Amino acid sequence: MPTESESRKTIERAGWPEVVVGWLAAVIFLGGLGSVDLWGKREQRASAEILDTVDHHHWLVAEIQGRPRLEKPPLPRWIVATLIQMTGRRDEWIVRLPIAGFAMGTVALAYLLGRQCGGRPLGLTSALILSTSGLFVGEMRQAGNDGPLSFFTILALHAAWHALHDETGVRRWARQMALALGLGFLCKGPIVLMLTVATIFPYLIQLGRVRDGLRRLADVPGLLLFLAIAVSWPASVAFHDPNALQVWLTEMSEKTGLLGLLEHRRHGALAVYWPLLTFPWSVLAMAGLVVPFLPDRELKAQGTGRPSLGFVWWWATSNMTILSLWSVAKPYYYLPCAPAMAILAAAAWLRISRQAREVEPVRGRTIARLALQAQWVMLFVGAAIFPIAIRAVVHSSAWIWSIAPSVALMLAVAASARAWRARSDATSLAPIAAALGLGVVVVYGLLAPVENPRRGHRNLAGTLQSLVPSGDRTIYFYNQIDEGLWFYSRGLELAPVPGTHPRYSSAYDLSVAYQGRRRADETVELLDARREEMEKQALLRWLDARRAPALLLIRSDLFDRYAPDLAGRVRPVLRESGLVRNELVVLQTRDRTSMASAEAPGRR
Secondary structure (H helix, E strand, O other), X not given: OOOHHHHHHHHHXXXXXXXXXXXXXXXXXXXXXXXXXXXXXXXXHHHHHHHHHHHHOOOOOOEEOOEXXXXXXXXXXXXXXXXXXXXXXXXXXXXXXXXXXXXXXXXXXXXXXXXHHHOHHHHHHHHHHHHOOHHHHHHHOOOOOHHHHHHHHHHHHHHHHHHXXXXXXXXXXXXXXXXXXXXXXXXHOOHHHHHHHHHHHHHHHHHOOHHHHHHXXXXXXXXXXXXXXXXXXXXXXXXXXXXXXXXXXXXXXXXXXXXXXXXXXXXXXXXXXXXXXXXXXXXXXXXXOOHHHOOOHHHHHOOOHHHHHHHXXXXXXXXXXXXXXXXXXXXXXXXXXXXXXXXXXXXXXXXXXXXXXXXXXXXXXXXXXXXXXXXXXXXXXHHHHHHHHHXXXXXXXXXXXXXXXXXXXXXXXXXXXXXXXXXXXXXXXXXXXXXXXXXXXXXXXXXXXXHHHHHOOHHHHHHHHHHOOXXXXXXXXXXXXXXXXXXXXXXXXXXXXXXXXXXXXXXXXXXXXXXXXXXXXXXXXXXXXXXXXXXHHHHHHHHHHOOOOOEEEEEHHHHHHHHHHHEOOEEEEEEOOOOOOOXXXXXXXXXXXXXXXXXXXXXX
């Protein structure tokens, strides 16, 4: 009768671990995909761009809130808009589906790259960790440009790794890298070049192969392919809109601070958020930062050694360093580097698991066991307090469901410890990953949807449908409102009050004013205040000139500030309250024709 160890090896040889990991990733990224309304600002904007593309055929440049949206390249928008046209569906699920596909593709490439760097156990463990990393799951389950960028980044780096290390097919891999870079450029611009160069160049320096490596990666047909793809959209946009270049420079300056504009929007260094970016695998991720510098007999026996892990180490650390120097440091900027951290964390898990069993050296075994226990304890404690932590923010009718993933994760930690004692390394993470996958499905499928009325725009859109007269389906809005309303307001036309919305973006308007239309003593804050006053006066002029009544949307905070000026000009119809988003006030403009008729006898 086969022993437990022999049975496990038979299953692994049959390929079942890869099948299980694939199904787990599918459940995590597809389960409850359409249950949550569009909450996030980036997802709302992406969805508004997609619907404008479909409804108004603005394929080159989409428009939202009455202005062209030049800041983001179009490839993700084109993909989703094409899918909507092919299926006829317009819902959250169809908008997010392509990004979920990119997520599963990224997990598959992380498995392949991990396997190349350290063998099959490293590939499997990398896929499990990436599929259950909080940052990666949260970002790859929503529409936007960052998910596709992450996929094309790892596709380019996977091809680069093969071009640098394979003895055959070098040209083919170099051209695949060029193709991936071009498509990544169409997702979010030149940042894909930064992500790859910051990985490859220091890695080549580490290997002492700069000249040979660049020779392997340099390919004229590949370069032409990259330029043809990457330049096609920006060149077309710049040809139609001479201001496009300035808009893009403003966007990059606001993020990086290289041009010295909009410095008042500076955030903290991204490295401060490192433990959160790698949660719930923070202990392994921190340990993974030192693993490439430690000797590993097992990796060397497979002919890979430390330099291969150095590739993903530079991917994770050099980009973190660069991003931490930017003026705006937002956690999701690090999303394209999540696979690198997953591979490093996986390498740490495998090394710690093996070293924790070794008799010698005693000190190394003790440190390894402490790290192993720290990761298990963090997961166990986190599972125990999860229902308690969310009870105050989740409706009681849904809260009971939080107990299931909590108990499952605590049991999974115990199962993982038992599997480790049975000398299982890669597969000992499977119970934890499965429990975390259950948690994702419960959170997105059962807990989060209860919050839709407080965070989404579906209810407001239904109310507006009943308020607007059947003859005129236009609703006006002042300045800017959440773009999520566009997604749910089918049959309604949301139009800006003339002169009250940015030309391209508020950042662009401020940049232009700061560079050319300001007094020497005016700061960005004063320019912003002047801009708001001009927009308010444009609103008042529009109200005074309007003859027919209309509905007007304005943010609650602005309505409270403008209330004295709006008195007598508008009548509040509806005011939102108790919501976890920008609340709006629905106003009815005065019928100036009837008011003039009523006032005429008094004037005579």
